[in-house]
Amino acid sequence: MGEVLGVSTLAGARLIGGCAGLERIVQRLNVMEVPDILAWVKPHELLLTTGYPLRHTPQSLENLVADLDARGVSALGIKLGRYLDALPPRMIEQADRLGFPLILLPADVGFDDILNQVLTDILNRQAAVLARTEEVHRALVQIVLSGGGLQEVVDEVAALLEVAVVAMDGERRMLAGCGPDEHLRAMLEWDGPADPAGPVTDGEHLMVPVLAGGLDHGRIVAYGAGGGLRASDVVGILERAATVVALLITKQQAVAAVESKYRADFLRDVLAGRAGEDGQVIAHCSGFGWDLDRPMTVLVAELDGRDDAADGTGGRAGRRDRGADERLVQERLAAAWTSVVRRHDRHAAVAGFANEVVAVVGAPEEGGAAPDPAVLVREAAAVFSEPHGARHTFSTGISRTVTSPSRLPEAYEQAVKAVRVGRQMHGAGARVHFDQLGVYRLLSLVPDPAELHAFVRETLGELACDDEPEAVDLRRTLQVLLETNLNVAETARRLHFHYNTLRYRIGKLERMLGPFTEDAHLRLNLTLALHVLRMKGI
Template sequence: MSYTPAADPGPPALRLASTGTLTYGLSVGEVLGVSTLDGARLIAGQAGLDRIVQRLNVMEVPDILAWVKPHELLLTTGYPLRGTPQPLDALVADLDERGLAALAIKLGRYLEAPPAEMVEQADRLGFPLILLPDDVGFDDILNQVLTDILNRQAAVLARTEEVHRALVQIVLCGGGLQEVVDEVALLLEVAVVALDGDQRVLAAAGCAEQVEAMRAFDAARQAEHGRGRPDGRGERAGDAGHLVVPVVAGGFDHGRIIAHDPGGVLGQADLGILERAATVAALVVTKQQAVAAVESKYRADFLRDVLAGRAGDDDRIVGHCAGFGWDLDRPVLVVVAELDGRARGGDPAGGTRGPDERAAQERLAAAWTTAARRHDPGAAVVSFAHEVVAVLGVPGDDAALPAGPVQAMIKEATAIFAEHHAVRRTFSTGISRTVAAPRALPEAYEQAVKAVRVGRQLHGDGARAHFDQLGVYRLLSLVSDPAELHAFVRETLGDLAGDGEPELVDLRRTLQVLLETNLNVAETARRLHFHYNTLRYRIGKLERMLGPFTEDAHLRLNLTLALHVLRMRGI
């Protein structure tokens, strides 16, 4: 087998080692093109011509395996091969396993020809086996190949640094992610797209069909392999016409930059440029997030002042909110969404929120913002410490309950939030009455807060409650002193107020069902699966503890209210 090197090996390039890391070097095919190897013949392993040569070594002893390193071109005469402690085909397998680039042999005095099994093994493994000309010295090969490697490294570093400076200059001059993507597309002469973690296009250079094709490719790739390499490095993917590099900053994966050439000619040099672009893109994203955080805090602080009644008159509030894109000059209602499963009135365990809790809160705010943007562009949506507050327009003057668009928005926010959470989390929602002017928003906010918390107590996690649908619980929730409610429960129910004794808890359940059925003994017995006489006995015991509630309507009312307060425990 002979090999004729290409006349032009192409521009300096970064190479990808078998470990996935970028390396500097020449391919075996390019090494065969240097002048000192004119006349060298490739006799096996043509599939490995793209292996990378970073260093050279000379085999002087039979037991060479302890001294070789990955990406080496190993030079030898036939002399050491005669005394190897293993067959030559096994030697080729061991060298290949250690990541060597190729083996170059000078035949003649000590070895007439490599054994056939050695050549066959090299072909099977794609391990280049090269026969050197008799008249070339090892020192000439070492000097020229090492010089070419160093020149290649210097050229690659210079080009990469130039690209990096150009990209950083874009950012320093105020450019954003779109300008970075445009510059990369110009350098690589291919289509480039930047996607966020949810595969939304952040910036793109290329026609719509190319952009959509890259999104589809990334979706399929994620479904099969996950989001990307954990070390943040890029990779050639798919048909090798795609380069994919994650955008990582502060330990967070902010998305990916993808380049695509239908001709499949993207190489490792292009991957190096794309990795530099991803680093700069991470800087842009971090800057944008910092600006967005400041703007978000400013909006949240102003809405907090509005909901606290200290933002000024209606005209000032409407004018100021219009600058944020919020329309409060219309009938609106307040929606409060709270994550379920955290300590009331504070962070889990009473401490600072952990990263998972913060991430969940950010996802909740993002879900509500996305849903509001689709259904009500004039809505105000902000994230406070432990809740997301939305002020939504209500279509029609008689829309007392949030039917139609408002319910659709809640449903969509729920779906978006659930879609992007690996660990299932839920949130409860409280909805206020409709108000006609900004000055009424503080009262509406209090109503929504009451609704979300009472609704969760009554219906569990994921509850949706409107303030006007709380019934008697609405009145009870308006009592400002919870101690007064608990005292009322103890005075009315006596020993039945506690949960310490199962027998008393069971009696309280009997009382509750009796009151729910309006003292219908037969229906109560059926629901509780008691014999009629057993229930009559229990009623007598309850009246001895609580008084003649079967005859006293006022006592029945007090008992009913006390049981309702127990259901609201924790508020």
């Protein structure tokens, strides 16, 4: 707006209100010819009037400034003397309060002269902005074609705009930056909008979203300590830079996807025992930044509920959509685990496979530190959690510690066994160490679940059924009796029974199951049958 007042036809113009709004952008002009002008004005417009439409209703002037400002009009120029002798004080007060420039136009200058000169100036400036923006775009594209990366692009934009610039990802982590450290910190700490749809500025900061393929890849932010980041040419340059940054980020993601697949394939070979001798494996993995020459633990995370989702309904299209959704969830699970494990152990090996995520992390040596698997699972679950929509969970299995790559296949099998049996024991979201499986590990080796069901029915009889509350209650009594090694007093205390009541129940159980208080083999069978019932997946 300040530059518009500098044209020769407005040399005699006088700003009588709204001085704080001189930084407003003027992109077009309009003349007020009708009283209901509000329906015809547009944002960033300089509106000119003689007051003729309002000559019979001067009271309308009092609210005109607020109404025009609400519609994004940049300023109002009024020519007094013929239809209006003066402006209401309330109108000038509103202009000052809103920072809405209110201009008294020279009486000897025609509107056509103002329109021609200002429009010509606007068009010339827009042409210059387009030419500069195109030049910047060509320079940035040339950097990319010459093999440059994000840092080179950010350096070029900072030099062109003479401000500090930073490119950051969606979590506001800096990918590349140019400028004094205090300016970079100011940009990273600036509390701008979380999901900007377009350029956002407060005068000192200018943020432009980095978008590609309908996805939000981050932000590019410029910082000028003295302000001046509202100019359209600055916005245009930063928007072009955002396009080039999006190109570089998508390129990096494509390269990372290929590298990730190669790493996952090699880790799969290591876990299958076909990657070579220990020395070869250690040397090859060091190139990935993985350290397998130390005590290690294998963690396997699997999504819960896959079998429930695959019910065979919905037709081919439904199955295809469900498969795509599962892949996206699997990718999010892999990203969550990778982020968390890298935070605790930067030399760990992490890879996402088709149905699981595998992490090979350091195990504690004497006096050494290593990531706690419980902490990893808890943080991964927090990163993986979804604020809206369906809630997905995963179960985790943890292996014993091994000390060489040749032992990793064994550790991997232990972790797989732990996650699957753990889910059978505890349901979705289980976290189980292989050493915690105990007898469940042996029971899980039975290939036919029908055999286990038959064993439970034959051993427990009526107590195998969950339909009768009395049967469930008696089964609970039997379980506590076996856990206390037939200690009647301790069992009565745990179950809050009178001693005689418990003696009566023991008699009833023996009539149903046999003399288990005297037969050690029968007690073993009953204990195993109760363990089978706890395995929820069988």
